[in-house]
Amino acid sequence: MQIQVLDLRFLDLEHAIAAFLVEGPQGYVLVETGPHSGFPHLQSELAAHGVALSDVKHVLLSHIHFDHAGAAWALAEQGAQIYVHPKGLPHLAAPEKLYNSARQIYGDQMDRLWGAMHPIPEAQLHAPDHGAVLEMAGLRCTAWYTPGHAVHHIAWQVDDGAESVLFTGDVAGVKIDNGPVAPPCPPPDIHVEDWLNSIQLMRDLPVEILYLTHFGIIKDKKAHLDALQAVLLDWANWMKPYVEAGAAAENVVPLFIEYVASNLRAQGVQDAGIRQYEAANPAFMSVAGLMRYWKKQGVGPN
Numbered sequence: 001m002q003i004q005v006l007d008l009r010f011l012d013l014e015h016a017i018a019a020f021l022v023e024g025p026q027g028y029v030l031v032e033t034g035p036h037s038g039f040p041h042l043q044s045e046l047a048a049h050g051v052a053l054s055d056v057k058h059v060l061l062s063h064i065h066f067d068h069a070g071a072a073w074a075l076a077e078q079g080a081q082i083y084v085h086p087k088g089l090p091h092l093a094a095p096e097k098l099y100n101s102a103r104q105i106y107g108d109q110m111d112r113l114w115g116a117m118h119p120i121p122e123a124q125l126h127a128p129d130h131g132a133v134l135e136m137a138g139l140r141c142t143a144w145y146t147p148g149h150a151v152h153h154i155a156w157q158v159d160d161g162a163e164s165v166l167f168t169g170d171v172a173g174v175k176i177d178n179g180p181v182a183p184p185c186p187p188p189d190i191h192v193e194d195w196l197n198s199i200q201l202m203r204d205l206p207v208e209i210l211y212l213t214h215f216g217i218i219k220d221k222k223a224h225l226d227a228l229q230a231v232l233l234d235w236a237n238w239m240k241p242y243v244e245a246g247a248a249a250e251n252v253v254p255l256f257i258e259y260v261a262s263n264l265r266a267q268g269v270q271d272a273g274i275r276q277y278e279a280a281n282p283a284f285m286s287v288a289g290l291m292r293y294w295k296k297q298g299v300g301p302n
Contacts, residue, residue, distance in 0.1 A: 001159075003023075141158050164206065192232065252291070
């Protein structure tokens with residue numbers, strides 16, 4: 001099994017969003033597609049490894065957020081089969097509601113950030129059960145439901161009989177180059193307890209190598225997941241008093257941006273690295289997600 005990390009150069013930044021080309025004994029599997037805005041980079045990265053779009057017969061998606069699945073329809077147009085969580089499948093078959101909801105957040109930046117999104121024929125969409133093992137390209141691909149970041153999240157374990165790795169989407173966090181790990185916490189599905197359970201599931205799986213969509217390879221699984229759990233709890237606990245006080249999100253955003261940036265700087269991340277982290281994991285989205293989480297727990301003024 002050969003795995004290539006494909007840098008999609010989101011917003012012309014290196015190491016913000018990855019896709020992964022897995023070569024098995026009988027062909028190729030692509031894990032993640034990135035946004036459609038990055039599709040030219042995906043195509044050129046594949047070509048650099050001698051792979052045409054039509055060579056990709058199977059696409060594994062961790063979840064349906066645009067930075068992970070936005071270009072899936074373009075691979076489907078080339079004949080690929082798309083594998084996604086059952087709660088995400090309807091949104092890929094009929095993406096209008098998902099796309100229009102995102103446009104309310106991103107406005108006139110939608111096209112620049114994410115590009116287009118078209119329906120995928122349901123005959124090309126597949127929703128495996130939790131723990132289901134799929135055989136493709138001579139590989140065994142196991143779907144592990146891992147909610148917390150999104151209810152429609154799958155971490156994909158891929159093995160060829162000699163090696164086993166885990167493609168973690170967002171549930172194992174964001175870690176760029178030598179920087180620290182950070183939990184992406186956008187609305188509407190953030191659920192801290194579910195995320196902690198998913199972290200434990202990843203701890204328990206018999207794999208040691210993690211592949212993060214944001215960004216790259218983690219070889220010390222235990223240390224990485226321990227650090228992720230600590231930061232997730234820190235961010236959630238930082239946010240709680242503001243929700244208890246009834247603070248408006250727009251007032252909390254600049255405070256949280258500075259909190260995150262100061263922690264990154266304290267761990268040696270320079271300004272260019274902070275821009276990479278912000279592109280992969282916008283702080284304003286985590287404010288919205290964590291505030292929504294606490295409100296759903298009954299925290300805040302009555």
